[in-house]
Amino acid sequence: MNAIDKYDARARAINSLVCVGLDSDLEKIPKAFRRERSPQLAFNRHIIDATAAFAAAFKFNMAFYEAEGAAGWRQLAGSLAYLRRQHPDILIISDAKRADIGNTSAAYARAIFSELGVDAVTLNPYLGRDALQPFLDYKDKGCIILCRTSNPGSADIQNLPAGGRPLWQAVAEKAQSDWNGNGNCMLVASGANPAEMTVIRAIAGDMTLLVPGIGAQGGDVRAVLNAGLNSAGRGLIINSSRGIIFAADPAAAAAELRDAINAQRS
């Protein structure tokens, strides 16, 4: 069972395509947690407890832990250990957006898959295949390659015309045809751009897509579902970070997103 199977099993079991993004920025978490000795860990345990019932995946954005140095790294590792212990059936994603030359990518893969023990990682395609290969070689792990991101400047490079189609299409094609030999590739496809998601779905077959840009970033759930569901009626990992974890009631926010999604796929 690889990372994608793990996600599918969990998504079926709880009837949810929701991913809760633990962007636990120390400057933004509630004051009550900031008084704790390990504030990010305490906050994450709270959010995991509150939202796990609705979560098919949790996504940890590495930046918010690295910003706190070694202490942040310890709290990230502690949060991951807690999540694995409490909920071994929930997919864990490291949102790291890594890629480097071969021997360096191998060290990142070791850091993320072995040292941190997560199931899947986001990767940047700019350096090409051999930068991705050390990650792809972990057959049981998931490699989620940036294709079309949800930030305002994503068009700067991703929309450049690359041989008759935008660059993000070329990336989707390479992921589908060249990089998915182990069947462990996924793609990042912005929830703010459903029309482009339709194209990505047509290129990528039933490949699973990680969808940022829902919730705080404003994407339209209905349009995303219409564009992105695969032939099994799944194939989407729909992430919301700030919209859930900083909501007045995180459990309610996660349940609401699950229900909004499920209303469009019944």
Added chain:
Amino acid sequence: MNAIDKYDARARAINSLVCVGLDSDLEKIPKAFRRERSPQLAFNRHIIDATAAFAAAFKFNMAFYEAEGAAGWRQLAGSLAYLRRQHPDILIISDAKRADIGNTSAAYARAIFSELGVDAVTLNPYLGRDALQPFLDYKDKGCIILCRTSNPGSADIQNLPAGGRPLWQAVAEKAQSDWNGNGNCMLVASGANPAEMTVIRAIAGDMTLLVPGIGAQGGDVRAVLNAGLNSAGRGLIINSSRGIIFAADPAAAAAELRDAINAQRS
């Protein structure tokens, strides 16, 4: 004095364009250091002591520290503190290849510039300008944007035709015209591709280039200098990592690279 000025001053003072890459992979450092309590820190202090006289810059590849978890992060921070204390005039580069959506990039910028306190960082352009902006906003720091990398698969994406020229050219143009408002942009230009470096130099004016692919990766020093020197006879940060730090005599290897470079620019 920004990061680029700092590099230029050091390069002039010691007549060297050498950057020593501290890719201190725990599995590759000599056994004597692996017995230490903080093996990466002990090894880095040894290499810094041996090679600083020839180094205009040191570059820390984040992957090899992250692979050791919180302990690796502590040793990275310890190495940086040692270097700043012993050699405050040497440029310190974090080879992190980061970029993410805005609020996340801001956290990475805080991690790297504030928490770790380095002078410059390598960045990936795939997400576009707003992903780079939080780094660019640190006016005194250097932002080294991946343009043409030195790995075998770099052509997969970087050489795709983007509106009549390869993508890496489009990135160089954007860095020069759009992203350099604070005068703190640099570019990564592979030392394994001197012909392409000539084009990058033509696009980027006197912009400083970080050059990987020399030493263990086999680039030709003479061709690189011919292609890449700017109008001041500098403008290149020529990195060697494994070729220096894992040499039998790291000081001799650093001196040899400095001399090989200087022989071509006298």
